[in-house]
Amino acid sequence: MDSVLALYYKDGTKDIIIEEAIKAEGLPYTRLEALDNLEERVKALILGEISPSSSQLGNLKTFVESGGVLIAIRPNNRLSKIFGIEDTGQVQKDGYIILKGENSYEDISYKGKLQIFGFSKLYVGGENIVHLSPSERFGGIIKNQVGKGIIFVVAYDFSTTFLTIQQQNSQVGRAYDASMVEVELSDVPQLDLMRRLFVNLILEGLDVPLPKKWYFPGGYKALILLGGDQDGANYNVMNAVINLLKGCAAPYTLFITPRDQPLSHDEIREISQTGIEIAVHPNFVGYPFTEEEFKAQLKKAEEDSGIRIIGSRNHCLRWEKITDMPVWLEKHGLQYDSTLGCNLPIDKPGENPPKLGYFVGGGLPFFFIHPENFRRIDVLEEPLLVSDDMLWLSSDRTLTVNDIPNVIKTFKAGMGLSQEKAFQLIKRFIDDSLEKYYTVQSYDFHPFYLWKRMSDRCFRKIVKYSKNKGVLIMNHREWNNYWRSREEVRYVNLTWNPLTKTLEFIIQGKKKVKDMTFLAPLLYKGTKAKVYINDVPVAFKKERICQRLYAFFTTDIGPEKIRVKISYQ
Ligand SMILES: [Zn+2]
Structure with a gap:
């Protein structure tokens, strides 16, 4: 296994925003160069907006059917169709996604609408876990169980949404008018929430208690x-x-x-x-x-x-x-x-x-x-x-x-x-x-x-x-x-052993930083986490983030390798 979570997209495209989101959320991941033998290499794959070849389509199908979690951003019809989701060929320009709080993927302490930009594709099939607006019959994020695995189709333009909201030009020459955020939605950090919604697909879709670097x-x-x-x-x-x-x-x-x-x-x-x-x-x-x-x-x-x-x-x-x-x-x-x-x-x-x-x-x-x-x-x-x-x-x-x-x-x-x-x-x-x-x-x-x-x-x-x-x-x-130091911290050799219910990895930074915070799910199938750093059990804080419970632990970071073990026994 190369990694639990992997990312595949083409350099020089707006899909870089997906990687920026994963970095901001602090998840361990690797970037793949090719899509072969996926089921042996990763458990979850995020796929940028590519046009897969016939052999890649075959690889993706085998991966999901044998238990993989695939997140595909605005897939073309050839790709979505093999997972039972059809592109109607229609689109919605800009608009919103709607979170109704009806499922665990949506759990980000917010119900209501979030602004989206660009063209959303309108698909049929699967289960809508987040809705579009105004095209309310259609899904913003769609889930389908295929074989032993799950596909999530993100129907809206995730990258264009971020680029449009985060880096507007000004017409008048001052930042006062460089915003696309609706005044009524300005109390809500919409993009911070949208990143969490996105990684929830991985965290909830996977049967592995992945660690995260916390923000602060x-x-x-x-x-x-x-x-x-x-x-x-x-x-x-x-x-x-x-x-x-x-x-x-x-x-x-x-x-x-x-x-x-x-x-x-x-x-x-x-x-x-x-x-x-x-x-x-x-x-x-x-x-x-x-x-x-x-x-x-x-x-x-x-x-x-x-x-x-x-x-x-x-x-x-x-x-x-x-x-x-x-x-x-x-x-x-x-x-x-x-x-x-x-x-x-x-x-x-x-x-x-x-x-x-x-x-x-x-x-x-x-x-x-x-x-x-x-x-x-x-x-x-x-x-x-x-x-x-x-x-x-x-x-x-x-x-x-x-x-x-x-x-x-x-x-x-x-x-x-x-x-x-x-x-x-x-x-x-x-x-x-x-x-x-x-x-x-x-x-x-x-x-x-x-x-x-x-x-x-x-x-x-x-x-x-x-x-x-x-x-x-x-x-x-x-x-x-x-x-910046938080981003420089790498996860090395992350493994999950389902028999011993143990997650092990090395973290390694560059500069010295005090008290960097990490978190992992507090419970796995009802059993509480124990956290070890360099084989020594460490105390952690129990925190509720949205509706989930986590073990929060901190460690000083530097160029030396730190071994972390999280055991649910
Ligand atoms: Zn001034």
Whole structure:
């Protein structure tokens, strides 16, 4: 057996999104080069959108009939037909999938609709476990038992849905309009949930208790990122921020403005020495939106701070398309961006004020994918939930944007909230994240409003509430480093022995990381897990995630091999 779970798709296609989803969910998998002898090599196979040859069709049929689990994304009729599912030839453009909570595959703590983009194929046959909308008679995900195995047909365009929601271009030149998320669905991290729905097919379809890398270190179930944009704040302002952060022991990322920098080199270094991360806040409003200009501003920020900067957020959330800023960041060695996610409504009569939400579909970070060759751009987006100016400034505030010639839009840009009202809104997001969505919220608290005492009480309350509730708080660099190190951790030689009901594998990382969290199902056929690390039994936390019980355990990770054994005896 090569692996329990395998993936087969063609390089240079949008199917890379499937692999990104499996990586984000932390499942062990291998990528296959060919589809022969599947039944001897793997137990579950995810198949990208390929046109299988006759011999491949034969291989896939034998695999499922002998007990394999096959997940096929928008299969053509030749493929689906051998598993009793017929493509009607009709399609649905965009729309939704509907989760009714009627089966265990749908168990993601959410009932209702999720947005989808691209063309869904309309199939008949099999059992609809997730429905399409508006074509409600048809399945978004269809299951059929064939021989000893199961096929799942994913009828909607999984990859296009992610690419459309996560990496929109802006028409006006700022991230305010770079969202396809419906305002009514913005409280829900739709794509985080859609990844979980997808891997549920594997976890529920397979008779093997697969381990997962959990999202957060230390067994935490939700995460908050804190930072803010300098926007020319002087030392007086920054000193107030330093004291506030010390007072509540909170991490923070300061995105510094190199084109507007009243702080001396010594002052920036002093700020950095208090533990505040220094990142860059390039200003392209009034300066050309070019790679040259970005390079010059980055260079100045690094000289001013004496620090190798790894993260960026554009001033005024300047944003055009995926092939400019993310590609510049990658080229100049930066690792993360945190510009997307803040959506503003157009100013017109009857339009509601702006709201905070998951406007790029989720809270978990994601790598940009190049839209032409579908390669990963090595820049991690850490999406914003809200920029705090929106919270405090008056509800009749508008913002007219004209960064791109001949394009002008006016947005509603204020909510006019008290600090208490803002905290109550934020608290709801924290509670939902902790209790059912297990995701990240990133808050942009500008030093200016903290110093002005317009936001300091709200900030303190968020920190205090999060600590009391057991929500992890990080700065952007810490989160980037953790997420990347987590991905670098490989599972080696994973085996499942059904006779001894024992799962064994090696985990091996690259960099040293503390308290990386893993999980495995708490029970297998009614018997509880025992977890051993390097042959020593270890304690674990019992956690309920959606409706399932898991054993959560943590271990420090590094280049050395760690042997894990999970036994259900
Ligand atoms: Zn700014």
